[in-house]
Amino acid sequence: MAAPSFRFTHFDLKAQRAGTIIEVTLSAVNNVRLMSAVNYQRFTEKLDFKFIGGVAKKSPIRLVIPEGGHWHLVVDGEGHHGLADSAVRMVSAPSAGTAPPARKQA
Known part of the structure; x- marks a missing residue:
């Protein structure tokens, strides 16, 4: 599988779950892209994909999961001076249970 350059x-x-709020902390201006599993696969295959987010000029930023399902978050430096250090945490979930912290993958 090809990956973005x-x-x-x-x-x-x-x-x-839909309505879960995630908070992304960045050390510099970068792109923040929240994607469904299908769109993440398209992203990794260099195909057109859809995402929520965009250029994050301040930190932290919060994004809301729009519908239930498997989600991916990508932080990238495309068009910027480099890749920022980043972290993600769940701020709130629509149910009483809180999701476990996300794991960083290369």
Whole structure:
């Protein structure tokens, strides 16, 4: 499987419920892209894909999971000076249970 030509950090958020709020902390301006599993696969295959987010000029930023399912978050430096250090945490979930922290993958 081909990968994009720019560096990025991938967070597999696993299964999430609609309405879950995630908070992304960055050390510099970067792109933040929240994607469904299908769109993440398209991203890794260099195909057109859809995402929520965009250029994050301040940190932290919060994004809301729009629908239940398996989600991925990508932080990348495409069009910027480099790849920022980044971290993701679940701020709130729509149910009483809180999702486990996301794992960083290369």
